[in-house]
Amino acid sequence: MSSADRPPGSPRVVFSARGVGRRYPGVRALEGLDLDGYAGEVLAVCGANGAGKSTFARLLAGQEAPDDGEIRVEGHDGPVTGPADAERAGILLMHQEPLVVDDFSLAENVWLYRLRAGSDVRPWKLARRGDDPETRRILGDVGLGDLDPRMPARQLAPGQRQMLALSRATVTPHRVLILDETTASTSEEHFKEIERMVAAERAAGTAVVFVSHRMPEVFALADRIAVLRNGNLVDVVRAAETDAGHVTTMMIGEAVTALDRPPALPETAGPPALTVRGLSAGSARDVSFDVAKGEVVGVYGLVGSGRSSVARSVSGQQRALAGEVSLDGNPVVLRSPGEALRRGVVYLTEDRRREGFVADFTNGENLTLSTLGSSSRLGVLRRRRERARVTELIKRFQIKGGPDVLTSTLSGGNQQKVCLAKWLEADPEVVVLDEPTKGIDVGARLNIYRIIHDLCRQGRAVLVVTSEAEEALMLCHRVLVLRDGQVAAEFDTADATTDDLIRTALGGEAA
Template sequence: MPEPREATFTLDAVGKSYPGVVAVSDVTLSGYAGEVLAICGANGAGKSTLTKLLAGQERPTTGRVIIHGHDGEITTPSAALDAGVLLMHQEPVIIESFSVQENVWLNSISCAGRRKPWHIVRDRDRTDRARAALDTVGMRDVDLDSPAEGLAPGPRQMVALSRSQLLDHRILLLDETTASTTEEHFKDVEELVRKERDAGVTIVFVSHRMHEVFALADRIAVMRNGTLVDIVDKDATTPDEIMTLMIGEAVMALEPPQPVAADATALLEVRGVSSGSATDVSFSVHEGEIVGIYGLVGSGRSSLARSLSGHQRRHTGTVLVRGRRIHPRSPQAALREGIVYLSEDRSREGFVRDFDNAGNLTLGTLGKFSVGGVMNLRAERHRVTQLISEYGIKGGSESLTGSLSGGNQQKVCIAKALESDPDVVVLDEPTKGIDVGARLNIYQIVRRLAAQGKAIVVVTSEAEEALSLCSRVIVLRDGVIAGEFTSQTSSTDDLTRTALGGEVQ
């Protein structure tokens, strides 16, 4: 008989309700020492609520949260940390005015319990331990004294994750902590998780990315509409089966789009553009075509995208839209020239967090609803209602965009951008942090835009996404084009080998 496993936590018939909303209903689930338990589900399924209950950030309405080996209830984050429960959030808590090193130590700057106050940790010891923690998550070359405000989304998340190496814990909760990271950063997360599991830690891994779940998990718990649908061994199921459990219906894979006609009009022409880490890049995108820009961190993919839209200075090169040379020096100028850009960091650059859906959806087109400086609120609300319906946005016109799920926030960003009726749409990591159902919705929106004759550029760090969404994929490596592939005749291996500098088989 197999040896009995040591349970580290148990959710005993746990439920959590808010006014008018049942977030979690009657969930019973245990985690065991030395295992990775993945929790999957669509946005709103209750995944994050479960991690908050375990971490003491929320108290259950019904049932009990039991941390084995710890006396007393888990009612606060401090109580959870004292019980050995450590939560890493999807949105990293980073103080931008602090240095990278100070941010690594952020959770340890406390006199409570066993944590040392900052002022009694010796400078050398502090630096050595911060460097070791960052090495664990692949941040070996970062400058410890540089301000954190200069970090991109992926490195920000890795800095936050490095804090786990400075705090004692038996249970590590990773709540969508890979949502803003790239494929190469995931390798570092994978190494960290395996190290923790080998040390006997229980890892609860919440993710939308099926390849990550199947790379790490021992068991998979599937949530839907606040209830626990099933718990399965990773080796006894498939990604398609898990996605079907998540959304309640079979997920149909998208076939790569057909190449555009040879005589199609080139809407966007990029000739010898250099900007940031991108150097001498040339390509074109035709009417109704979706072209992917794929590459690893530092390849220049985002620098290129931002230079097209006036978000970043272009050093050399020429950009033409419908044959007309343009040189926008701001996003507003690019919009007037027919180019719109959606940032990979939607929470900071995609919408105003304190605005409701109406305020965000019409932010770029207020002139359509004003006469002599006076807003026609009835016309604005009517258009907002149309957009919410057209893009399948959950939440009314008065719902705060910041309170929506990641997928719905992205739909708001896309709808807002497209209200200006651009010729060229540049999407930087359009499905980052979005579950499978919302991801398919975004793909359908992009396909619809192409069918309307728009030229679409999709910047992505996911090879699978590039091949399933785009008809052509351009691979950048070290700032230059390393290869170009047709999706219908290429594989993810072709893209990743080219991005890494290997030979295509």
């Protein structure tokens, strides 16, 4: 192990993992892990899908017990073997999927853990907190200060939900803070609030564990980086002494080559596959654009710009207030996702766990949801035919886990491949992808990029909504930048930079 395992100055050890191992049926998730966390330090834990990073987070938080070894926390008598141990030891876990009670107000969600602890249970006291200056300050610290603390949490966008969950760190005593892929569902502008929050935790002497695959964020936050691969600790390195390329190589075992530009557009005299004119829906207003066959068009913008409203309205997920949508030059009204599917338009949601698949279904059941008719005869499902097709899809999309494995038990990248394969099995002409790589690691991300470029070669029209400027330039032929619900500019990605997109989205002029 590198000397970076102990930073200079011999800081105080807050937690120690020694010989920690965890096994599941047929899977070795972690093997002999030795790792320390220090006061006032951010330790990033990185790895590809299935590397063991989230398993380590669950073990440290006491949500699971190790099969081998032990985890000890400064000041706590005995190893951490369960949630009660972890809570008494001062360990706070923030999940990738935000724990938010939809029927509670923002204020009630902020103080949720205090209610669990048995304090502040008087309804009249909680009611006062809805407009309490302290609650407003806490919401402001995570970028939600402009919202009414009394509004229901169900009205929040995915990124706002995550920031609401993170606000609890301010009011919950802890000495170890675990951020398990918590930036996966947030956008670029929310990351500034996360940086400020982590800086405050570091100043307070907290040991912060940042589980992530997003290299820019890892290097923005971390002091040390622990890299896992196939359940083993590869190395621990100081962030200041390495770079993203080296860390990525350690994660996947080989250098990641840059993705090629999207394939050139085919020469066609026909009408665009998708034409949108004067579309108004949600926070989007008077949006117009075309997507040709074999073209990838990106829609980039900040939270509230209307980017997801565009995606949902052109795919029948959301009713448009005004405007016209045409497919192959023919005006259509897509009143529902089912009608869009029949017209050859599919939509991949940005919130896969809530909308992308059925949690209680297996891979086989989820993969055939969009094409049950082709696997049925007179209303009776032909199991053998369905099974053969599912096996082929799992192989083609490199999905880990067989047909009988619950999709909910897969890693984020494999769940996303199940969701994408399900819709592509319907043989669509227009594919609408809302944040297609949210919450997945670098290896799975490149896999999905290649799938999208293959769709181009097949002549499909692809609309990609993304909050990452770099991704928009890597994936697309053209990018529309939305600001305040309208198209602020359009860029050819061969000539644009991330700075052009970000400045335009923020309201400045492109360089």
